[in-house]
Amino acid sequence: PALRRALGLPGTLLLALAMPVGLTAALALSNSLIVIALLLLRMVPDSLSSAYMLARIQPLLPDTVRATYLSLQSLAGRVVFSAALTLAALYAPADAAIAYGDMQVILIAFSALGVVLLATLAATVRRAGV
Numbered sequence: 001p002a003l004r005r006a007l008g009l010p011g012t013l014l015l016a017l018a019m020p021v022g023l024t025a026a027l028a029l030s031n032s033l034i035v036i037a038l039l040l041l042r043m044v045p046d047s048l049s050s051a052y053m054l055a056r057i058q059p060l061l062p063d064t065v066r067a068t069y070l071s072l073q074s075l076a077g078r079v080v081f082s083a084a085l086t087l088a089a090l091y092a093p094a095d096a097a098i099a100y101g102d103m104q105v106i107l108i109a110f111s112a113l114g115v116v117l118l119a120t121l122a123a124t125v126r127r128a129g130v
Helices: 002-029 033-041 044-060 063-091 100-128
Strands: none
Touching: 002 033, 002 044, 002 100, 063 100
8 A cells, every 4th residue: 555655556557567577577687596586576466456456447347247347357368378378389499498598588578578568558657647
């Protein structure tokens, strides 16, 4: 709640979205044990954003469509995640082990895409005056 008061809802949600992008970028830059330990923080963005998003969205949805909306939102997230993994698998070598150099290229591409999407979202939020 203190973070939300300081940043507002859009700022808190943008921070939560920026954290996985930053984690991916950190993993792309280094494979040290400290950076790998950052993976322990991978659920923090979800805990920062999910309660606030539900609190904001639920009053806007009628009771008759709330479960359907949340289910479709979950399905869309899983489909996008599956597509991202499929694209990464297409780039990865055919053998079972992926060298860090190959993984680094994938992580850099995902980080760059994440930065572009995050910047677009931030600009949209700013322009909409949310």
